[in-house]
Amino acid sequence: MDMTDFTTRDRLITTAAMLFRQKGYHGTGLTEVLDAARVPKGSLYHHFPDGKADLARAAADWTAVEIMKIMDASFGPAANFNRGATTLFYKVAKLFDITQAANACPISALLFDGPESDGFRAHAEAVFARLTGHVAAHAVRLGLPEPDAVGQAETLLIMLEGGWTLARAKRSSDLLRRVPGRMYQ
Amino acid sequence: MDMTDFTTRDRLITTAAMLFRQKGYHGTGLTEVLDAARVPKGSLYHHFPDGKADLARAAADWTAVEIMKIMDASFGPAANFNRGATTLFYKVAKLFDITQAANACPISALLFDGPESDGFRAHAEAVFARLTGHVAAHAVRLGLPEPDAVGQAETLLIMLEGGWTLARAKRSSDLLRRVPGRMYQ
DNA sequence: TCCTGACTAGACCGATTGGTCTAATAGCAG
DNA sequence: CTGCTATTAGACCAATCGGTCTAGTCAGGA
Numbered sequence: 297m298d299m300t301d302f303t304t305r306d307r308l309i310t311t312a313a314m315l316f317r318q319k320g321y322h323g324t325g326l327t328e329v330l331d332a333a334r335v336p337k338g339s340l341y342h343h344f345p346d347g348k349a350d351l352a353r354a355a356a357d358w359t360a361v362e363i364m365k366i367m368d369a370s371f372g373p374a375a376n377f378n379r380g381a382t383t384l385f386y387k388v389a390k391l392f393d394i395t396q397a398a399n400a401c402p403i404s405a406l407l408f409d410g411p412e413s414d415g416f417r418a419h420a421e422a423v424f425a426r427l428t429g430h431v432a433a434h435a436v437r438l439g440l441p442e443p444d445a446v447g448q449a450e451t452l453l454i455m456l457e458g459g460w461t462l463a464r465a466k467r468s469s470d471l472l473r474r475v476p477g478r479m480y481q
Numbered sequence: 482m483d484m485t486d487f488t489t490r491d492r493l494i495t496t497a498a499m500l501f502r503q504k505g506y507h508g509t510g511l512t513e514v515l516d517a518a519r520v521p522k523g524s525l526y527h528h529f530p531d532g533k534a535d536l537a538r539a540a541a542d543w544t545a546v547e548i549m550k551i552m553d554a555s556f557g558p559a560a561n562f563n564r565g566a567t568t569l570f571y572k573v574a575k576l577f578d579i580t581q582a583a584n585a586c587p588i589s590a591l592l593f594d595g596p597e598s599d600g601f602r603a604h605a606e607a608v609f610a611r612l613t614g615h616v617a618a619h620a621v622r623l624g625l626p627e628p629d630a631v632g633q634a635e636t637l638l639i640m641l642e643g644g645w646t647l648a649r650a651k652r653s654s655d656l657l658r659r660v661p662g663r664m665y666q
Numbered sequence: 667t668c669c670t671g672a673c674t675a676g677a678c679c680g681a682t683t684g685g686t687c688t689a690a691t692a693g694c695a696g
Numbered sequence: 697c698t699g700c701t702a703t704t705a706g707a708c709c710a711a712t713c714g715g716t717c718t719a720g721t722c723a724g725g726a
Contacts, residue, residue, distance in 0.1 A: 304673080320594035322507035326714060336675045337715085343673090347715065399593055407650055408584055409505035409594050417652070424650040450647070450656065451663055458643025462635070465592055465609040467602070471635065478636055489703080511684060521705045522685085528703090532685065 305343045307333040313355035317398035320409040321352055349411050352402070353419055359402050360423045364430050366391070371434035380434060381452055382476035388456065389472040392463055399464065404457065428453055455479060490528045492518040498540035502583035505594040506537055534596050538604055541587050545608045549615050551576070556619035565619060566637055567661035573641065574657040577648055584649065589642065613638055640664060 302310070311333040315324045326348055330337055344350035366387055374380030399405050407420045428449045435445035459472045487495070496518040500509045511533055515522055529535035551572055559565030584590050592605045613634045620630035644657045 319597065320505060320507055322505055323594050325712070327712080337677095338675055338717090339673065341715075403650070404646060405593060407646070408590060409508055412504065421650050421652065424647060447659070447663065450659070454640060454643035454647055454656075454660070456643070457646045458639035458641070461589060461592070461642045461646070462609060462639055465588070465606050467606065471639075474632070474635070475639070478632065510682070512682080522707095523687090523705055524703065526685075 304333075304335055304339050308335055308340060308343060308351060309354050309358050312351050313359050313402050314398065316352060316355055316402045316405045317359075317395075320405050321348075321411070322409050349413070349416065352406055352410060353416075356402050356406050356419065356423055360426060363427060367427075367430055367434065371431075371438065374438065377435050377438045377440050377448065378476075378480035380438065381480050384452075385456075385459070385472055385476045388460070389463075389469040392460065392469040392472060396467075399460065404461075424453070451479070489518075489520050489524050493520055493525060493528060493536060494539050494543050497536050498544050498587050499583065501537060501540055501587045501590045502544075502580075505590050506533075506596070507594050534598070534601065537587070537591055537595060538601075541591050541604065541608055544587050545611060548612065552612075552615055552619065556616075556623065559623065562620050562623045562625055562633065563661075563665035565623065566665050569637075570641075570644070570657055570661045573645070574648075574654040577645065577654040577657060581652075584645065589646075609638070636664070 308329070312324075312329050315329055315332065318324075326337070326340070329351070330340060340351065341347060344354065367384060370384035370387055371377075371380035374383060403420055403423045406416065410416045410420070428446070431449035431452055432445045435448050436442060440448060455475050459475050463469050463471045493514070497509075497514050500514055500517065503509075511522070511525070514536070515525060525536065526532060529539065552569060555569035555572055556562070556565035559568060588605055588608045591601065595601045595605070613631070616634035616637055617630045620633050621627060625633060640660050644660050648654050648656045
């Protein structure tokens with residue numbers, strides 16, 4: 297993955313997102329991120345004055361947007377919620393196969409392993425809420441009654457997060473592909 | 482939580498399990514574990530020659546057993562699988578409220594944040610397989626047809642893992658309590 | 667052309683990391 | 697009691713951690 301064309305800031309965010317997903321927040325050294333992104337330390341603290349935690353927050357946000365793009369691509373053209381959800385799980389399974397060792401979203405990586413400040417927790421909470429809201433909006437658009445929509449969105453995110461975790465443990469995306477068959481007939 | 486009565490080894494395992502769940506593998510320093518368990522460094526390397534990784538493996542195994550005890554207490558007296566599963570989620574929700582900031586199982590903590598050796602991954606995989614098998618056995622005992630049982634066990638673990646993750650993000654166990662109502666009528 | 671702010675570059679810092687090593691101590695077998 | 701092993705105790709170590717700081721580079725406006 298060559299990222300030479302991106303700006304320094306972008307390269308920092310994307311490589312940080314990748315590394316945090318692979319090895320966790322505390323498991324990733326700043327030097328490692330800097331080396332991988334070919335960025336000197338000075339640049340990091342210019343773009344992210346609060347350092348590592350600042351960078352992690354940006355990485356989480358960036359990844360959340362990427363995930364929402366996948367959601368849009370799945371639910372956008374779908375005839376109904378169940379079809380959209382099924383497509384989503386297949387897309388995620390494919391993504392899993394590509395990135396293999398990476399966790400679903402650095403949001404988890406940050407939640408479990410981020411700095412312990414309250415601000416960080418709040419950020420993780422907000423990101424998850426944004427994702428749930430995003431799915432719920434698609435659900436409503438596809439005709440689900442309003443109260444159901446939120447519940448369905450919540451369940452879907454649980455299955456997504458749990459499914460990715462177990463898939464990672466088993467090192468196989470099959471499990472992710474089996475989910476829609478059980479949940480969305 | 483006073484653990485003075487336990488042996489040095491036990492104290493090491495339980496406090497490590499607790500800390501790894503709270504702050505992750507890399508996020509927890511050995512000194513921290515040693516201080517909390519009131520154990521000198523020499524003892525650690527006597528009982529766990531391979532150091533931190535060794536300790537983490539033991540902590541993961543210990544927690545897996547604890548989880549299986551909760552599963553037994555839930556499914557053991559249950560009339561059928563769905564009732565057992567419902568009880569399990571309520572028990573887990575209660576556990577969540579007690580331990581608040583801790584992740585469901587250090588197995589995740591290790592998976593996401595453990596050392597990157599293949600041995601470690603294999604260990605995490607084995608622990609998850611053991612948990613799935615455990616639930617599946619209960620399912621069979623409670624009358625589910627054999628092929629269904631494994632699938633149901635897998636789904637339950639996904640919901641458990643995903644549910645805990647989201648609950649942690651939202652800092653509320655409500656979400657865990659809503660799961661059985663959706664899954665197990 | 668020169669100035670100025672944004673940005674890059676990396677040497678450097680104290681603190682902390684996981685891990686090693688030696689010495690002291692306990693507990694038990696004879 | 698003596699002797700031996702299992703365990704405890706913690707000083708110590710190199711490596712790495714996140715973070716600071718100063719110097720240099722570069723583009724664009726005046």
